[in-house]
Amino acid sequence: xxxxxxxxxxxxxxxxxxxxxxxxxxxxxxxxxxxxxxxxxxxxxxxxxxxxxx
Numbered sequence: 830x831x832x833x834x835x836x837x838x839x840x841x842x843x844x845x846x847x848x849x850x851x852x853x854x855x856x857x858x859x860x861x862x863x864x865x866x867x868x869x870x871x872x873x874x875x876x877x878x879x880x881x882x883x
Contacts, residue, residue: 859872
C-alpha cells in the first residue's frame with residue numbers, strides 16, 4: 830500500500846470545500862479526499878495496530 834499520493838494543488842487565495850473521510854478496512858486504512866466535490870487520489874496505509882482490535 831502507498832502512504833502518499835500526488836495531486837494538483839488548487840489556486841492560492843481562493844475558498845474551497847475540502848472533504849476527508851477515513852475508513853478502516855480489513856486490508857488497511859483508506860483516506861478519501863475531495864476538493865469542491867472532485868475526488869482526489871485515495872491514500873492507503875496499514876493499520877496502526879492489529880486488526881481486529883483486542
